[in-house]
Amino acid sequence: MRVLMVEDELRLADTVHRGLTDAGFVVELVHDGENAVxxxxxxxxxxxxxDIMLPKLNGYxxxxxxxxxxxxxxxxxLTAKDGEYDQTDAFDLGADDYLTKPFxxxxxxARLRALxxxxxxxxxxxxxxxxxxxxxxRRRVERNGREITLTPREYGLLEFLMRHRGDTVSKSxxxxxxxxPAFDGDPNVxxxxxRYLRKKIDTPFARHAIETIRGMGYRLxxxxx
Amino acid sequence: MRVLMVEDELRLADTVHRGLTDAGFVVELVHDGENAVxxxxxxxxxxxxxDIMLPKLNGYxxxxxxxxxxxxxxxxxLTAKDGEYDQTDAFDLGADDYLTKPFxxxxxxARLRALxxxxxxxxxxxxxxxxxxxxxxRRRVERNGREITLTPREYGLLEFLMRHRGDTVSKSxxxxxxxxPAFDGDPNVxxxxxRYLRKKIDTPFARHAIETIRGMGYRLxxxxx
DNA sequence: CGGACCTCTCAGCGGATTCTCAGCGCCGAG
DNA sequence: CTCGGCGCTGAGAATCCGCTGAGAGGTCCG
Numbered sequence: 087m088r089v090l091m092v093e094d095e096l097r098l099a100d101t102v103h104r105g106l107t108d109a110g111f112v113v114e115l116v117h118d119g120e121n122a123v124x125x126x127x128x129x130x131x132x133x134x135x136x137d138i139m140l141p142k143l144n145g146y147x148x149x150x151x152x153x154x155x156x157x158x159x160x161x162x163x164l165t166a167k168d169g170e171y172d173q174t175d176a177f178d179l180g181a182d183d184y185l186t187k188p189f190x191x192x193x194x195x196a197r198l199r200a201l202x203x204x205x206x207x208x209x210x211x212x213x214x215x216x217x218x219x220x221x222x223x224r225r226r227v228e229r230n231g232r233e234i235t236l237t238p239r240e241y242g243l244l245e246f247l248m249r250h251r252g253d254t255v256s257k258s259x260x261x262x263x264x265x266x267p268a269f270d271g272d273p274n275v276x277x278x279x280x281r282y283l284r285k286k287i288d289t290p291f292a293r294h295a296i297e298t299i300r301g302m303g304y305r306l307x308x309x310x311x
Numbered sequence: 312m313r314v315l316m317v318e319d320e321l322r323l324a325d326t327v328h329r330g331l332t333d334a335g336f337v338v339e340l341v342h343d344g345e346n347a348v349x350x351x352x353x354x355x356x357x358x359x360x361x362d363i364m365l366p367k368l369n370g371y372x373x374x375x376x377x378x379x380x381x382x383x384x385x386x387x388x389l390t391a392k393d394g395e396y397d398q399t400d401a402f403d404l405g406a407d408d409y410l411t412k413p414f415x416x417x418x419x420x421a422r423l424r425a426l427x428x429x430x431x432x433x434x435x436x437x438x439x440x441x442x443x444x445x446x447x448x449r450r451r452v453e454r455n456g457r458e459i460t461l462t463p464r465e466y467g468l469l470e471f472l473m474r475h476r477g478d479t480v481s482k483s484x485x486x487x488x489x490x491x492p493a494f495d496g497d498p499n500v501x502x503x504x505x506r507y508l509r510k511k512i513d514t515p516f517a518r519h520a521i522e523t524i525r526g527m528g529y530r531l532x533x534x535x536x
Numbered sequence: 537c538g539g540a541c542c543t544c545t546c547a548g549c550g551g552a553t554t555c556t557c558a559g560c561g562c563c564g565a566g
Numbered sequence: 567c568t569c570g571g572c573g574c575t576g577a578g579a580a581t582c583c584g585c586t587g588a589g590a591g592g593t594c595c596g
Contacts, residue, residue, distance in 0.1 A: 110352060237542060254450040275544060277584060298584070300552065301463035302450055462553060500555060502573060525563070525572070 088112045089198065090131040092122040092148065093164070094140055102135075102194070109195050119143025123151050126159060132202045135194075136181070137164045149181065160201040164189070186224055193222070213248040216310015218287060218295055220248050227287070229310075234286055239264075243279050244287070247296065247306040256303035280304060313337045314423065315356040317347040317373065318389070319365055327360075327419070336423070344368025348376050351384060357427045360419075361406070362389045374406065385426040387419075438473040441535020443512060443520055445473050452512070454535075459511055464489070468504050469512070472521065472531040481528035505529060 089111045093099040099115055106113045114131070116122050118141040126134060126148075138145035149161055163184040183197050213220045217230045225241060227234045236244065242264045247255070255263075257273045265275070280296060288294055288311065295311035296304055314336045318324040324340055331338045339356070341347050343366040351359055351373075359377075363370035374386055388406040408422050438445040443454045452459045452469065461469065467489045472480070482501045486494060505521060513519055513536065520536035521529055 108352075239543065253448055272545065274546085274584085278544075278586090281585070299450065300583070302466075305449075464554065497556065499557085499573090503555075503575085506574070523573070 088114070088129075088131045089133055089135060090122070090125055090129070090159075091115050091135045092117075092119070092140065092145070093135070093137045094118060095137075102191070105191050106195070106198075111198070117141070119145070119148045122148050126152055131159050133198055134159050134161045135164065135198070136161050162194075162197055162201060184223070213245070213251070215248060215251050215295060215306055215308050216293075218248075218310045220245060229287055229291055236283075236286065239279060240283050240286070243276075244283055247304065251306040252308045254299045254302050254305045259303065276304075313339070313354075313356045314358055314360060315347070315351055315354070315384075316340050316360045317342075317344070317365065317370070318360070318362045319343060320362075331420070331423075342366070344370070344373045347373050351377055356384050358423055359384050359386045360389065360423070361386050387422060387426060438470070438476070440473060440476050440520060440531055440533050441518075443473075443535045445470060454512055454516055461508075461511065464504060465508055465511070468501075469508055472529065476531040477533045479524045479527050479530040484528070501529075 089106060091099065091103060091106070091113055093102070093115070094117045096117075099117070103113050103115055114125060114129070116125055120142045122134075122136065122140070123143065136145045136148060140148070143151070145163060149163075152159070152161075160182040163181040165184055165186050183201055185194060185197065213222065219228045220226070221228075222245065227236055227241070227244065243260065246260060246263045257276045260276050261269060261273060280298075284296055288296060293311040295307050297307055297311075299305050314331060316324065316328065316331070316338055318327070318340070319342045321342075324342070328338050328340055339350060339354075341350055345367045347359075347361065347365070348368065361370045361373060365373070368376070370388060374388075377384070377386075385407040388409040390409055408426055410419060410422065438447065442456075443452075445452050447470070450466065452461055452466070468485065471485060471488045480488075482498045485501050486498060490500070505523075509519075509521055513521060518536040520532050522532055522536070524530055
């Protein structure tokens with residue numbers, strides 16, 4: 087499994103490079119657009135990880151050039167929330183899949199595997215509970231069509247609850263799934279963050295998606311409350 | 312069907328190895344945590360049988376490392392009754408299924424088959440008695456399609472009765488099974504909670520799922536009363 | 537450096553839950 | 567039919583648990 091990675095931020099490039107290597111990929115790393123085009127044309131990769139913000143040629147141009155040259159290697163794009171193309175859906179740019187920074191490393195690996203296996207993108211995962219939706223790819227939460235901005239922790243908690251929607255999950259399960267595995271603080275944090283979430287996703291909409299199961303934990307109502 | 316087995320007790324490892332081979336599995340055997348991580352990362356197994364007590368890296372750490380590297384092979388954990396993690400439910404550690412030593416060999420084979428087939432743990436059953444249902448994972452009780460909310464104690468009692476539905480269970484058995492093992496209060500609590508339960512699951516539906524067997528205990532009617 | 541934001545801790549409140557208790561009534565044995 | 571015991575019941579005390587507001591520390595960014 088050969089991966090070409092195009093990324094100019096050295097720290098990020100290094101982290102991901104090491105991680106992907108550990109995950110069993112053979113990784114080649116280039117730092118700008120010109121080298122990316124050259125490498126991708128010259129060698130055969132199973133998949134290309136392509137940052138949008140690059141010196142010399144941006145990711146969009148790189149992709150365009152490759153396709154024009156008949157290079158159809160699947161491309162996973164990395165987009166930033168606040169970049170030049172922040173509003174753009176990377177699919178429109180011709181990418182096979184994309185992730186928004188910051189992204190989960192595990193998600194990256196899973197997407198790469200999917201791209202390689204199917205030669206196509208993993209179907210975008212959107213979790214829903216009634217009129218509440220969470221787009222895992224974009225880290226975007228909406229209710230009733232209105233976007234809701236969440237902090238990372240709030241987002242993690244909501245994603246966890248939505249992945250288990252309908253199930254009653256205990257506070258310790260939530261801690262294990264959302265917080266650092268080594269976290270050993272007061273489980274009261276969970277209550278606090280449930281409160282924060284409710285203030286953002288329930289109260290303004292006069293709904294009760296997050297139910298308290300006293301003595302047991304919490305449960306996200308699959309119908310959205 | 313390829314199985315990676317991680318077990319350091321030679322005798323046990325040998326027995327199970329032979330048995331699984333006879334059952335049609337291709338078994339690879341390693342004896343410590345480091346080799347387990349290496350083998351599981353390098354090769355593709357259908358399922359991993361992982362002992363908790365291991366030299367170098369314990370099973371918990373092995374599992375953690377594998378998941379962190381994006382290896383999502385289903386894991387069945389072997390736990391001992393009296394080990395460091397005896398109290399812990401192995402699901403909390405991220406295992407897909409687990410068995411407590413000593414275990415029945417046939418049970419092991421059945422669980423492995425289930426894990427491979429579904430790529431996930433065997434889902435605990437939904438207990439039913441007539442139109443009364445109790446979903447263990449969702450912690451949800453319904454009668455006649457209507458959801459019934461129970462307090463933790465009430466729920467524990469009902470689950471116990473439903474697991475023994477059709478049997479007559481004495482108050483002391485109930486106390487031992489539902490209350491804290493060290494509980495030494497008045498057995499009258501059981502009567503009190505039976506009453507609470509009846510008020511919620513029987514009275515509103517004009518049924519009698521919970522029968523009193525005078526001098527003996529209680530019995531949950533498998534037909535729902 | 538200062539401000540905005542985020543994460544987490546803490547302690548008090550109040551409602552929900554658990555359990556005790558004492559009296560009542562029904563069941564079944566003789 | 568009578569009586570003793572077992573289970574039922576309502577009330578209430580004690581405890582638990584989740585909710586909440588305030589705020590301390592940390593981090594990021596200008």
